[in-house]
Amino acid sequence: MELNRKQKILKLIIEDFIKNAEPVGSETLIKKYKIPYSSATIRNEMAELEKDGLLEKTHTSSGRVPSTAGYKYYIENLRSNKVDEKFKNEIQSIFSSSKSVEEVIKESCEILSSMTNLTSVVLGPSSSQERLLSIQLIPLTSNSCSAIFVTDKGYVENKTFILNNDVSMNDVKNCLEMLDKRLKGTIVNELVEKLESLRPIFKDYIDNYNYLFTSLVKTFYEFAKERSTIYGKENMLVQPEFKDDAEELKKLFELFSNPDQLNKYIKLSQGSVFDASDVNEELKDLTIISKEIESNGNSLGKIAIIGPKRMDYENVLSALEYTINELVKHLSEYSEADIDDDNGGTGNDGRA
DSSP states (O other): OOOOHHHHHHHHHHHHHHHHOSOBOHHHHHHHHOOSSOHHHHHHHHHHHHHTTSEEEOSSOSSEEEOHHHHHHIIIIIOOOOOOHHHHHHHHHHTTSOOOHHHHHHHHHHHHHHHHTSEEEEEOOOGGGOBEEEEEEEEEETTEEEEEEEETTSOEEEEEEEOOTTSOHHHHHHHHHHHHHHHTTOBGGGHHHHHHHTHHHHTTTOSSOHHHHHHHHHHHHHHHSOOEEEEOGGGGGGSHHHHTOHHHHHHHHHHHTOHHHHHHHHHHOSSSOEEGGGTOTTOTTEEEEEEEEEETTEEEEEEEEEEETTOOHHHHHHHHHHHHHHHHHHHHHHHHHHHHHHTTOOOOTTOO
């Protein structure tokens, strides 16, 4: 698409500000980019862009900086979708060997953080849309074992039990097999309620069942919480907006240590710029972009990129979109292979 003069000027201002974190004036555009317009023409266009709410004037300079609306306009109308070849190769390397769903998403987020020099977050699927798939027992020693809980979204939780002399490994095994049969297919955020209804049956399997029962209730409560994992928090330490402002950095890391609040912000972002200051004035320079991971009509959660408002949206969004597309493609193939296995196909014997 051919850009008009105003769009070209806006694009250059945004991209220069992203690189240098300095307000951009007309002389900068002429000297750096050799654009064929006079200073007066550029200043007039900048004034119009400011009137449109796409640029803002700072108090310390005659130059302009992009507004949140300007960044959104840039994302929707001015950026390219080109993906860095090195990034593509890094993402493709994840799928070259058999891995679990969790491993694939984890490694994708690690690469995103490394290549964008920002923070990435994976937010797990909603517990209201996730069902328990299985409960398995793994004996560890003569008096300890681990229970593995798996959901239909590929999420895995484990709980280790230390057994006293009153509880045998066989009793625990029989009890968990009973739960596996009765709880399989239950929506995750309904597990605690259903487990409570089974309390009277526990004594048929274990005389002193309180320890096991209480531990399972705690595990299912944790299971039902929204799950998020953060990668590349340290990348925020090199961003000018945070490294030069100890108070801003403190607020940012307080947010990272409050998963409920962070998850709330991620939900408010969907494929565009979410300015955290819209809901929290203290986070004046924080932006979140997120995309849903959907496979076969099911949501497997979201991946979000967190950084300063002045992030490189062209590269960040292209990288995020490419990662999500490749993940979805891989997970669809993964599911098809599972169907082939169920129907007697060869499948992939090494798949986790």
